[in-house]
Every structure is written in structure tokens, then in C-alpha cells.
């Protein structure tokens with residue numbers, strides 16, 4: 490089974506891009522399953538269901554959605570295999586720019602849009618730099634010049650990735666993304682595979698449900714801002 | 723530099739071969755694309771942008787200098803094959819024109835950008851008639867100024883050999899001049915439009931129907947005469963617009979100017995008393 494991990498900034502067009510692409514995969518006779526990881530709620534599952542494919546949703550609730558994501562990869566794989574999927578599309582929450590969901594052996598797709606600003610590719614960091622394919626959307630509403638500069642900025646952050654222009658409204662670009670997916674090597678199993686970029690540690694009292702602000706309420710792995718040695722008490 | 727693109731082998735919505743089975747467009751040529759909404763204009767453009775090789779809905783193949791995507795390494799390495807200018811596009815970054823143009827020339831590895839940037843600016847101002855300066859912020863430009871800057875940038879800085887102009891009828895720029903500039907830079911220009919002046923500015927036009935290229939016309943001698951008239955009407959309207967916008971009236975009693983329209987000859991004139 491091919492394991493496709495889709496990350497990207499909020500509202501960049503992840504679901505729109507994958508819907509168009511899955512449609513082409515289905516037309517080619519492939520069987521596709523889709524899973525969406527989110528925090529509190531999502532309506533993406535309804536959009537995937539319209540394609541009449543198996544759809545699962547994982548809500549991380551009180552847990553960091555990226556940690557939740559890694560902790561569930563095996564289960565999601567098994568779920569998709571049980572549904573005889575050739576291709577599993579896993580859309581991540583896409584909230585925290587510190588994390589990158591890419592796993593060696595999977596095809597990682599990062600979706601970003603032309604509106605997020607010229608400096609944002611730098612800020613998005615590992616999510617972008619570890620992607621195998623970068624999909625750039627919303628080129629239909631900015632100038633050609635901005636598209637060209639933006640693409641250059643993306644290349645600077647990730648020179649190895651294939652960069653695809655994509656119109657999430659019309660689906661232009663979906664055949665190319667479909668071909669990239671089909672070109673990727675199927676994965677035997679995700680068990681034992683490695684994250685391309687480690688996740689941040691987060692084991693403190695707030696992880697365990699603490700809600701009160703203040704030093705005496707804090708335990709565990711707590712990091713403080715360094716103000717240059719002047720303001721410490 | 724690209725010499726021509728060829729569109730070939732497509733099917734219409736019913737799966738029948740489209741009537742125009744091969745369309746060649748050379749560098750420096752403008753082809754109009756006309757037809758009602760839903761007739762297949764957008765898909766045609768999309769095929770070109772994707773460098774289709776038989777896999778899109780229409781089954782069309784696009785050849786660049788006779789080569790397909792698979793054969794042409796050079797074109798595959800071009801980051802942008804098609805540059806677009808359309809009414810829906812706006813500059814979204816918060817920067818001055820100069821800062822941005824410098825950034826764009828750097829991206830294109832243009833060594834000494836000053837000269838080019840000056841040319842882009844003067845071209846932009848020639849096209850829009852509402853001059854901008856290098857220190858103006860991109861996001862504050864009017865629709866006409868934005869489109870004019872986009873055309874000038876596509877002509878001078880962008881590397882894309884194919885330019886697609888999508889419905890810029892009301893963009894408030896000198897469209898004839900814009901086309902001349904792009905042609906002069908050896909671009910292949912496709913012009914999607916519902917506007918008669920723009921449609922007739924293209925020497926050839928392809929008529930879309932039911933998803934396919936249905937007819938290919940060259941502009942006739944009569945159409946060219948009509949175009950000349952339309953351009954005169956446009957010039958008249960634009961002068962009239964400026965006249966009124968600048969706070970003037972049109973009243974013969976003022977004894978200043980009289981605007982008339984020559985009904986029989988189709989010519990326009992401004993008479994000074």
C-alpha cells in the first residue's frame with residue numbers, strides 16, 4: 490500500500506487538492522482510503538465521504554495532534570489495509586509549524602498557498618523542508634511575478650522536492666500529483682519506519698490537564714523564555 | 723527560446739475528435755479563444771498549462787517545438803511554462819514596487835536589475851495612463867495599474883514563453899499596446915475574451931464548442947476595418963472619461979470644446995472652437 494501523508498498550513502487547500510487527486514486515482518481503478526487527523530472537530534470527513542471511499546477520523550482532543558498522529562500510524566495503516574486500499578491518504582491537522590509529520594518510506598506532500606507571504610516558507614520549516622512533494626495552491630488569485638518569487642522561496646527551503654502548481658478549485662495539477670503518487674514505492678509496513686524530524690518534547694503539568702497560570706502549578710519539562718539575563722527573578 | 727506550440731489530438735465532450743485537430747501558434751503570435759461559458763475555453767488553457775500529454779479530460783497533447791513533455795527536457799526544467807494575467811489576480815504582498823521587482827529579478831538571476839526595472843516602470847505607466855512610482859506600495863495599486871504592472875513584468879522579467887490573458891476587458895489598460903509588447907518579446911499569446919475589440923485584435927481565433935476546438939478563423943478585411951473603428955471609439959471614450967473625471971463639462975455654450983460623434987463615417991472627433 491502507498492502511504493501518502495498530507496501536511497500544510499491551515500486552509501491551504503489540503504482537502505481540495507486531495508479530493509481532485511483521489512478522483513483521478515479512482516478513475517484509474519485504484520482503491521483509496523482517507524483518514525483525517527484533527528484536534529477538536531473536522532468536517533473534512535464529509536468531503537472525503539462524497540467520493541464513496543472508506544473514511545476515518547481521529548480527533549486528538551486533549552493530546553497534541555502531532556503526537557497523537559504518530560501514535561496512531563500503525564492502527565491507521567491496519568484500518569486501511571483491512572479495506573483493501575492500494576493508497577492511503579492521511580490528512581494531518583496542519584496546525585503546529587514546529588512539527589513535520591513526514592516518515593521515511595511514505596510519500597509526504599506539503600500543501601501551501603501563494604497567499605501566506607514570501608517569508609512564510611522559511612517559518613514553516615520542517616513541514617516544508619522534509620516534504621517529497623510541495624503543492625502550491627491559489628496561484629489563480631495572485632500575480633505571475635509573485636508566483637515565481639514564491640516558488641523560488643519554496644525551492645530555497647526544500648531544493649529536493651518536486652514542486653507542483655495546483656488550483657484547488659478547478660483541480661488543475663491533479664493529474665501530475667496522481668502520477669507522482671503512483672510513481673512512489675509502496676510501503677510494506679509503517680512499523681519500524683522513522684520520522685524524518687523529531688517531535689518536540691511536551692511532558693508538563695499542562696499536558697496533564699492543569700489550567701492555572703503560575704510557576705507553582707508547573708511540573709515536568711518546562712522551558713522559560715531567556716530575556717538575556719536581565720529580567721530573571 | 724521557444725518557437726511554437728502545437729495543440730493536437732483532442733476530443734470534445736461527447737468523445738468525438740474535435741473539428742480543429744491541430745493548432746500551431748508561433749512565438750510572437752496572438753490567438754483569440756472565444757465561445758460561451760462552458761464551451762471548453764478553460765479546459766483548453768488548462769491543457770496548455772499542464773503541458774497535457776493525452777491524459778487530461780480532452781485527451782489533447784501539447785507539443786513545444788514539436789516535442790512532448792516526455793521528450794523535452796529543456797521545457798520540463800522551465801519552472802513556469804505559462805504566465806497568466808487575469809482580472810482575478812491581485813498583488814498581495816506588502817512591499818514597494820521597487821523592492822518587489824528587485825526580488826523578482828534576483829529570482830530570475832538577472833545581474834544588474836536597475837535598467838530592467840526602469841523599463842518595466844515606464845512600460846507600466848505607458849499601459850495604464852495612471853502613473854505609478856517605484857516607491858508606491860503594490861497592494862495600493864488600482865486594478866488598471868496592477869494589470870499594467872503584471873503585463874510589463876511578464877514581458878520583461880518572467881521567463882515563461884507562453885502568456886495567457888484571461889478576460890482583462892475592463893482592466894483599464896491600453897490592451898492593444900500590451901499585446902504589441904508581448905508579441906515583440908516573442909511570447910506565444912493566448913487571449914480568452916468576450917470583448918469584440920480584444921477578439922479582433924488577435925489575427926487568428928479559435929471557436930470553442932462542446933468542449934472541443936470547433937473552428938479556426940483568420941480575421942477578415944472587414945473585421946480589421948471594424949477593429950480600427952472600435953479602437954477609435956475606445957480612444958474617444960477614454961478621452962471623454964478623463965475630461966469628465968477632471969471636472970469638466972461639455973456644453974457648447976462654454977465655448978471651449980464640443981464633442982461629436984460622426985454617425986455616418988463612424989469617426990470621432992473633438993472640435994475646438
Ligand SMILES: Nc1nc2c(ncn2[C@@H]2O[C@H](COP(=O)(O)OP(=O)(O)O)[C@@H](O)[C@H]2O)c(=O)[nH]1
Nearest residue numbers: 499500501502503504505626627655656657658
Ligand atoms: N482561489 C483558490 N481557492 C482555493 C484553492 N485551493 C483551495 N481553495 C479554497 O481554500 C479554502 C480552504 O481549502 P481546504 O481544501 O478546505 O483547505 P485545508 O484546510 O488545507 O484542507 C476553500 O475555501 C477552498 O475552496 C485555489 O487553488 N485557489
Ligand SMILES: [Mg+2]
Nearest residue numbers: 503504533580
Ligand atoms: Mg482539510
